[in-house]
Amino acid sequence: MTANRLLLAIVAIISVCVAATALGATAYIVIGGWRHIQNISDPNIQELGQWAVTEANKVSPSRLLTFSKVTDALKPALHFETTKYCLLLIDASRYGVMLKYDVLLIVKNGNPRKLLSFEGAHS
Known part of the structure; x- marks a missing residue:
């Protein structure tokens, strides 16, 4: 169950970054x-x-x-x-x-x- 939540969170973060980039914003992802x-x-x-x-x-x-x-x-x-x-x-x-x-x-x-x-x- 915990792995599923982590995977869902990662997918959500990537989706937001992709959507922001598609709207013309620059996505800055900071590892850690x-x-x-x-x-x-x-x-x-x-x-x-x-x-x-x-x-x-x-x-x-x-x-x-x-x-x-x-x-x-x-x-x-x-x-x-x-x-x-x-x-x-x-x-x-x-x-x-x-x-x-x-x-x-x-x-x-x-x-x-x-x-x-x-x-x-x-x-």
Whole structure:
């Protein structure tokens, strides 16, 4: 019975990824899941958040955001040394209203960062 539930869960995850990809979204599958980054006050983590807001502002200059802070950060449980993904939860304000954003980015050694996703957080 447990094997059947596991197989059902795997099929469901694959179906969601395939459906999202078919709708034009990019599916990012992380083997082993995500782990919290313990020290989110680390200047490097906060700088990644600031960079992500700056990049988002380039895409939407008429709706500028002001970075406040990274409130949570996750990294893949398993990762390669040359490529690092980060999932950040960011507080940023627009017109004085504080908003939360989910940010997915990639950092490669020796290469520029790449913002993969910057979306309003769903509570």
